[in-house]
Amino acid sequence: MPNLEIGVSDNRSHDHAWDCHKLLTAECVYQLETASYVCNMVRAAAKAYYRFILLIFNCLLTFGSYFCFDMPSVLQQQFQGNLTCLNSTETNRTTDCVEGLGMTPQQYNLLYAIYAWTNAVVVTLSGFFIDKLGSGVGIILFSILIVLGSATFALGSHFKGTCYLLPLMLIGRLLFGSSNGSLIIAQDRIIAFWFKGKELSLAFGLQLTCSRLGSVLNFFLTPSIERNFGIQWTLWGGMLLCVLSFFSAIIVSVLDKVGTKQLGLDAVLLEDSKKVRFQDIRYLSLRYWLLVVTIMFFYNGIFPFVADASKFIQDKYSGYSQQEASYVAGAIYDASLLLFSIAGILVDYVGLRAVIALISAVLTLPVFALLAFTFVPPLVSTIWLGVTYSFAAASLWPSVFLVVPQANIGIALGLATTVQMIGSGLCNLIVGQLLGNQSRSLKIPVWHWQRVMIFLLANIISCVIASIFLNIVDKQEGGVLNMTTKRSEAVQEETQEPSETSPLLREQ
Ligand SMILES: N[C@@H](Cc1c[nH]cn1)C(=O)NCC(=O)O
Numbered sequence: 001m002p003n004l005e006i007g008v009s010d011n012r013s014h015d016h017a018w019d020c021h022k023l024l025t026a027e028c029v030y031q032l033e034t035a036s037y038v039c040n041m042v043r044a045a046a047k048a049y050y051r052f053i054l055l056i057f058n059c060l061l062t063f064g065s066y067f068c069f070d071m072p073s074v075l076q077q078q079f080q081g082n083l084t085c086l087n088s089t090e091t092n093r094t095t096d097c098v099e100g101l102g103m104t105p106q107q108y109n110l111l112y113a114i115y116a117w118t119n120a121v122v123v124t125l126s127g128f129f130i131d132k133l134g135s136g137v138g139i140i141l142f143s144i145l146i147v148l149g150s151a152t153f154a155l156g157s158h159f160k161g162t163c164y165l166l167p168l169m170l171i172g173r174l175l176f177g178s179s180n181g182s183l184i185i186a187q188d189r190i191i192a193f194w195f196k197g198k199e200l201s202l203a204f205g206l207q208l209t210c211s212r213l214g215s216v217l218n219f220f221l222t223p224s225i226e227r228n229f230g231i232q233w234t235l236w237g238g239m240l241l242c243v244l245s246f247f248s249a250i251i252v253s254v255l256d257k258v259g260t261k262q263l264g265l266d267a268v269l270l271e272d273s274k275k276v277r278f279q280d281i282r283y284l285s286l287r288y289w290l291l292v293v294t295i296m297f298f299y300n301g302i303f304p305f306v307a308d309a310s311k312f313i314q315d316k317y318s319g320y321s322q323q324e325a326s327y328v329a330g331a332i333y334d335a336s337l338l339l340f341s342i343a344g345i346l347v348d349y350v351g352l353r354a355v356i357a358l359i360s361a362v363l364t365l366p367v368f369a370l371l372a373f374t375f376v377p378p379l380v381s382t383i384w385l386g387v388t389y390s391f392a393a394a395s396l397w398p399s400v401f402l403v404v405p406q407a408n409i410g411i412a413l414g415l416a417t418t419v420q421m422i423g424s425g426l427c428n429l430i431v432g433q434l435l436g437n438q439s440r441s442l443k444i445p446v447w448h449w450q451r452v453m454i455f456l457l458a459n460i461i462s463c464v465i466a467s468i469f470l471n472i473v474d475k476q477e478g479g480v481l482n483m484t485t486k487r488s489e490a491v492q493e494e495t496q497e498p499s500e501t502s503p504l505l506r507e508q
Contacts, residue, residue: 045262051194054255055203059210060248061139061187064241065180066214068150071238072111074222078231079103079111083161100231101160114170115177116428120421126182127414130189131276131407134269136253138186138410142179143242143249149176150242154235181421185413190256192401192409197489201353201398205344208393212333212340214241219330272407281411287477288403290470292416294357295396296423297463301364301456302389304427306332308435308452312371313378315444328379335386336393343394351484353395353402354474358467360392364460372453399481402488430455 044050072079081100130138153172159165187207195203226234260266309329314320320328347353367385370376404412434451435444474481480488 045259048198050255050259051198051203054190054194054252054259055206057248057251057255058187058190059207061143061245061252062180062184062207062211063214064238064243064245065146065150065176065183066211067218067241068153068176068238069115069180070215070218071222071235072108074219075226075231075234076108078226079108080105101157101165103166107166110166110170111173113425114173115180116421116425118174118178119181120418120425122178123181123185123417123421124411124414126178127185127410127412127417128276128278130182130186130410130414132273134273135186135189135193135410136256139183139190139249140246140253142183142186143246145175145179146183147239147242147246149173149179150235150239154232154239157232157235181417182414185410185417188397188401188413189406189409190252192398193256193406194259196401196406197486199344199348200401200485201347201394202341202344204398205340205342205390205394209337209340212337216330216333216337219326269407272405276407276411278411280408281415284408284412284415285403285477287470287473287481288400288412290466290473291396291399291403292419294361294463294466294470295416296419297459297466298357298361298364298392298396299420300423300427300459301368301463302332302385303424304431305385305456307428308431309378309382311444312449312452316446316449317375317378328382331379331382332386332389335383336390339387339390340394343391347391347395347398348485351487352482353399354467354471354481356391356395357399358464358471360388360395361460361463361467364388364392365457365464368453368457368460372450372457398485402480427455427459 077098078100080103081098083099083102085097085099126138126142149172151172152175153169156165156168156172159168188204191200191203191207222234225237229237257266260269306329309332310322310326313325313328314322347356364385367381367388370381371378400412400416401409431452434455435448470481478491480491483491
């Protein structure tokens with residue numbers, strides 16, 4: 001700091017004192033400016049626009065990975081196409097031949113299986129890791145791994161006709177699968193932190209919309225990109241979208257870190273993260289487990305159906321080309337694109353999450369009944385399913401945030417996703433068994449499909465039963481799931497007691 005003695009007679013001293021005065025003034029102005037800047041920023045982090053800017057980049061996090069996830073499905077013909085379409089004299093191209101990577105159907109299916117199973121195994125562990133190290137570290141790390149995974153996958157396509165093709169593509173898919181599931185958890189955890197007690201379901205709905213937009217755009221754009229640039233450049237294009245998501249990850253992580261600091265919550269979060277232990281999952285409440293079971297049974301009806309819907313439509317209903325059938329099947333996600341946010345706003349406004357989950361499950365029953373026993377045009381069923389799916393997703397996932405403390409949300413979401421993936425994976429296997437083992441390229445008898453629809457219906461009936469129990473237990477434990485988002489936050493704040501051990505031991 002400058003010397004403040006001004007009462008000196010000689011000029012040099014006076015000049016010196018004047019200099020000091022100027023310096024002091026500058027210092028004061030600087031400090032005042034800094035203080036007001038910090039004050040403004042503190043206000044910024046607490047304001048709605050800050051969390052909505054953060055939400056925009058958080059939504060972009062998984063846009064690229066959702067786009068890439070289903071690229072093999074859109075390019076199935078090319079993945080399984082012939083290595084070359086030149087005929088035996090090597091001069092003419094045969095007309096109905098598709099040139100591609102020469103994979104067998106089993107090898108192709110392995111690309112999806114490896115995603116689902118690594119996801120199921122890894123997400124609980126990475127959820128714990130995210131709780132310990134924070135969402136910011138998680139999103140940076142997992143988005144780097146997604147870029148690496150999608151790059152390895154694209155690189156593999158350059159080795160067609162060699163023994164490196166399949167191992168490289170499988171390693172790429174394994175890296176991609178394990179990190180995408182983990183990224184989704186870190187992304188959800190950020191939503192929970194910034195939007196709990198505010199626009200929780202709306203934020204979750206917007207995030208799902210952006211992710212689903214990635215998958216829908218993949219279905220629309222990838223075929224023509226492949227026609228113009230070939231399979232290899234198309235896969236590299238997918239990787240580029242993942243790089244964009246990586247840049248979003250950096251922005252989200254900075255905004256999250258700066259924001260929590262400004263709100264003065266960084267120390268609290270750090271303290272809580274130190275108390276998190278893996279074995280704490282034994283303290284997860286009955287309400288949480290009922291939610292997990294409800295989620296699993298609901299998605300057992302959605303994911304396995306979406307995977308087979310286009311083939312089912314072609315086999316059961318007459319007059320549908322492959323393209324038309326996949327558009328009708330895609331209506332589930334198209335409807336949800338429009339409805340996720342509306343459902344989110346409604347859920348935030350009225351609460352009633354457990355009730356809405358129950359109603360969504362009940363209203364899903366007729367969908368599978370129509371598909372199993374009638375010939376009503378399948379578009380009616382797929383749009384209907386899209387509606388019930390949107391409301392179920394917007395009410396079920398944000399409910400997890402209300403029954404688990406922020407410090408344990410990573411592991412809680414990880415466990416829920418593991419159970420969800422195991423459920424969907426087993427259902428895929430059972431559906432395969434019910435369809436019989438004749439080649440999927442042949443028409444499968446309608447009564448086989450009927451068995452599948454009855455099986456999916458049984459899952460939704462189980463979901464209805466689980467959600468009835470969820471409503472009963474929630475009512476006994478204070479009814480937080482059926483409160484509006486604002487009210488639920490107020491009640492949680494009133495009832496939470498500090499705990500020296502696990503944050504899960506605080507009353508939820
Ligand atoms: N758990 C996610 C999906 C996912 C994919 N990989 C890991 N998790 C989920 O179900 N999100 C909601 C949805 O409706 O897609």
